[in-house]
């Protein structure tokens with residue numbers, strides 16, 4: 096996965112400079128437990144790193160959201176000799192942080208993200224099958 100992120104960053108670096116308008120570069124990665132979404136956001140002053148998740152606005156209204164994990168000033172980044180290495184490290188830290196949030200379901204044994212959690216050991220799908228919870 097690291098290699099895939101590295102290639103993505105290499106491509107990204109060509110258009111990588113401060114922007115007046117906030118701009119997101121999104122990266123989707125296939126993981127054995129599902130798709131992982133992460134992004135780099137650049138603004139005039141900062142470079143931020145985060146991941147995509149789902150927020151529930153009521154039981155039937157999932158909303159995609161972005162959660163920022165780290166941010167760097169452009170000034171800090173400019174001082175680095177190897178920008179791609181720095182970006183890669185932050186991206187990997189962000190992605191690994193997201194992976195660590197996943198838990199195994201006690202019924203289906205699949206790993207699921209916190210937003211699909213009925214409780215710490217049960218995913219939504221199994222909660223509706225096993226406990227007759229309706230979503």
Ligand SMILES: [Zn+2]
Pocket residue numbers: 200201202203204205217218219220221222
């Ligand atoms: Zn399950």
